[in-house]
Every structure is written in structure tokens, then in C-alpha cells.
Amino acid sequence: MAKQTIELRVNGDRYEVAVDPWRTLAEVLREELRLTGTKIGCNQGDCGACTVLLDGRSVSSCLTLAVEAHQREITTIEGLAPSPDHLHPLQQAFVQHGAVQCGFCTPGMILAAKHLLENNPQPTEQEIRRGLGGNLCRCTGYNKIVEAVQAAAQELAAGKEG
Ligand code: FES
Ligand code: FES
Numbered sequence: 001m002a003k004q005t006i007e008l009r010v011n012g013d014r015y016e017v018a019v020d021p022w023r024t025l026a027e028v029l030r031e032e033l034r035l036t037g038t039k040i041g042c043n044q045g046d047c048g049a050c051t052v053l054l055d056g057r058s059v060s061s062c063l064t065l066a067v068e069a070h071q072r073e074i075t076t077i078e079g080l081a082p083s084p085d086h087l088h089p090l091q092q093a094f095v096q097h098g099a100v101q102c103g104f105c106t107p108g109m110i111l112a113a114k115h116l117l118e119n120n121p122q123p124t125e126q127e128i129r130r131g132l133g134g135n136l137c138r139c140t141g142y143n144k145i146v147e148a149v150q151a152a153a154q155e156l157a158a159g160k161e162g
Pocket of ligand 2: 105137
């Protein structure tokens with residue numbers, strides 16, 4: 001089957017790429033656009049390592065065909081920090097709370113948390129655990145991740161008030 005030329009809008013930049021119709025968004029982000037912050041773990045929708053935002057909703061990019069993302073807005077971990085010198089509050093909180101060990105789950109975890117906080121800015125602990133239920137971490141035991149998301153929620157709320 002012939003390649004298709006698609007336009008991907010990633011972190012505010014536009015890319016035109018010719019892709020085989022069966023290639024996943026995760027593969028194209030990593031291999032064509034060199035945005036390797038998006039990780040591929042299970043490659044079958046179980047681990048959440050490949051989570052990105054597609055039109056603001058968190059999706060498993062290993063289960064999303066690149067052609068499905070044509071002319072849609074994609075956010076990857078590379079697009080989160082407001083500037084090279086400043087981390088996003090979620091990234092900062094993950095660092096401060098020791099919620100990163102090997103780091104493999106972290107990009108997907110943070111994007112899932114971003115989606116969660118946009119829909120529920122003050123989640124309970126249980127809501128955070130449920131919201132991140134599709135993202136697996138083999139290192140941290142999850143408590144530090146939950147603490148980091150709680151801290152980021154407070155930080156973001158304070159920013160909105162201030
Ligand atoms: S790599 Fe996509 S869910 Fe595991
Ligand atoms: S920090 Fe290693 S998998 Fe989560």
C-alpha cells in the first residue's frame with residue numbers, strides 16, 4: 001500500500017511526513033520526528049508509556065495510527081515545559097517528590113496527569129490513582145507519583161489565583 005502524506009501538528013509545530021498507513025503515531029513521533037520522549041513499552045495498550053495528548057485527550061500512541069492524527073493537535077512531553085529554563089509544574093513536582101526513578105513511565109504519566117488535572121483540577125487521591133490507572137510504573141510504588149500530582153494541582157491552582 002502506498003505511503004500517505006500527512007500533516008502532524010506537534011507541540012505547536014507542523015510536520016509533513018509520508019507514512020505507511022499502518023504505522024503507529026508512537027513510531028512516527030519517535031522515528032520520523034525524533035521526538036523520543038514518547039516511550040514504547042508494551043506496544044499493545046497496556047502500559048501507558050506511549051501516552052500523548054491528541055486534541056487534548058490522552059491516548060495510547062501505540063494504538064493510534066499516524067494517519068488518524070492527520071491535522072490534529074498533538075502534545076508530547078517535549079512540548080510541556082514553557083521554556084528551556086522552566087519546567088511545567090507537573091515536571092517540577094515529579095522531580096521534587098522523587099516520582100522519577102528509571103524515568104521510562106514518566107512522560108506518559110505526566111501527560112496522563114495533565115489530562116486529569118485539566119478535567120479535574122483538584123482531584124482526590126483516589127481520583128488521581130484512578131486517572132493514572134492506565135499508566136504502569138515498575139519503580140516508584142506509585143505513592144510518590146500521587147504526591148507529585150497533588151503538589152502540581154496545588155501549584156497550578158495557586159498560579160490561577162495569583
Ligand atoms: S506502549 Fe503503548 S500502552 Fe504500552
Ligand atoms: S520510574 Fe521506572 S517505570 Fe516508572
